[in-house]
Amino acid sequence: MPDTIPDTGHDLAALLNRPGPWTTVYTDGHGARPQAEEEARRRAVTDPLRDAGAPEEDVAAVAAALDGGEGLPSPSVRILWVQHGEVALDESFVGSRLGPEHLAHGPVPPILPLLRHRTGVVPYLLVETAREGARLSLREANRGGDGETSEIEGRTDSLNKVQAGGWSHRRYQQHSQEIWEQNQAEVAEAVDRIVREQRPRFVVVAGDVRARQLLLERLATASRDLVLEVEVHTKAEGSDDAALERAVAEAVDSGLDGAIQRTRDRAAENHGAAGARGVGEVIDALQQARVDTLLLDARFVQEGDDGESLAALANEPWVARGELNDLPAESLGYVPAAEALARAAVLSGARVLVVEEELEDGEARDGRPAAEPVAALRWAEGG
Known part of the structure; x- marks a missing residue:
């Protein structure tokens, strides 16, 4: 599955540029x-x-x-x-x-709570298909509710009739099969159009097992590559959406895990020359607008006021470490290091990802220290 994580800070730079x-x-x-x-x-x-x-x-x-x-x-x-x-x-x-x-x-709005929650907001298309047609819903994971929804109502003649055996029954079965295939071809055409126009990050296909099979056979390659098939008939009366919700959550988590690993791999290229590690190196890279993606450990984020503070600057280079008199631009004050780095990343057009901890309810964190910030760079120094 492709990278399902959108740029979570694409619209924040204009707000962050406003004077407080x-x-x-x-x-x-x-x-x-x-x-x-x-x-x-x-x-x-x-x-x-x-x-x-x-x-x-x-x-x-x-x-x-x-x-x-x-x-x-x-x-x-x-x-x-x-x-x-x-x-x-x-x-x-x-x-x-x-x-x-x-x-x-x-003077400085905290942006990490917003960025962390936005990371899980992923647009996807839900296709609930049956032999007589399908319901197509554009949704956003972790936002709740449906976006645009459309119903594809195909032919239903002969689908529910009971026939005797023999040649007539075989002819009826063949006719029904043709209707199912025609209906799913119409659904596939609608799915392909939505994928082209709306660009969902993945397509969840649920519903009747035979209808799913017929639909998948007729989807264009670009749509089929985005498909996450769920073994549940959501259009059936009394169906449970829990399996669907789990599948969507797993797809979002998988997309985030993949984006994080790709960032780490990129940062490690050329013996580490394509990345920056630690607060000092990341500040230097941010000040040169070289950061493409910034990774922050959730523990580092949650240190908050108990950890290091950095200066949030009103103008480029947006972040600095040092005394007030030594700063390269007007300071808006000192804020937690994770916030200062994330703010500078957004203002310089970089993406921010937080490596979250997976803790069960009531489970305590271990004593492991926070991982240092890591950035994948747009170009290596001297490149």
């Missing part, structure tokens, strides 16, 4: 709580923002945004960036937070 300050929220989304508890939850967000120095117009905008946001299953996550009383960014994701709640007002 920003009021930012990273919190749990709407839950199935009584109204009184939801109101208390909203105050638990807005009161700390006031304490952090957020202007009242920003606090009011946050409160109004939090009053909406229904429609996602629980748990979910909400991220807001607000400035001058206007919500500049409002995104929701299915799943639990990947770090502590963050409620702040300051």
Whole structure:
């Protein structure tokens, strides 16, 4: 399967280029709580923002945004960036937070919570096929809900008739087979068109086993190369979507794992000359706009204020290490190293991937230290 991970920071550079300050929220989304508890939850967000120095117009905008946001299953996550009383960014994701709640007002908005959740938002096409046709849905993993959905309604004559044996029955079976093949050819044509026009990262094919087989035989190579077949008949009454959800999650995880490994391999090329390792080397590469993809360990991200801080700069080269008087551009203040590196990467057009830890519920982290940042470079030094 091809790299399924999109560029998660393609639209953030313009926001990061705006002069601060920003009021930012990273919190749990709407839950199935009584109204009184939801109101208390909203105050638990807005009161700390006031304490952090957020202007009242920003606090009011946050409160109004939090009053909406229904429609996602629980748990979910909400991220807001607000400035001058206007919500500049409002995104929701299915799943639990990947770090502590963050409620702040300051010159540099934290971007890693957003980048980490966006990594799992992958567009895909779900094809639920049956002998009489199919339902096609454009979806985004970890966003919830369906995008554009269309129904392909093929011919149904003879599909459900009961015939006697003998020559008439064989003729009926042949006629039914022709109808099934015609219907799946029509479905394949629609799938191929959506793949060309919408460019989903993968295509999930579920439904009746014979219909799936006929469909796969008729897909164009470009579409078939994206297919993830799921052994479940989702159009059947009472069907369980759990297998489908697991398959989508595994496809997203596999795509991320592949992108991470390819970045590591690229960074190791030419005896390591194609990569940068450690905070110092990565800063140097970022300052020269040579970073193509930046890998950050989740442990390094979660060190936060307990780890090293770097200067976030208002202009190029965006990040620096050193005393205020020695910085190459105006400083917006010192922020956690992972945030500073990620911000500089986004502003210089690089992609950021976080290597997440796979922990079961309640499982504690071991004592292994955070891995150093690694970057795959656009060109080797002197190249």
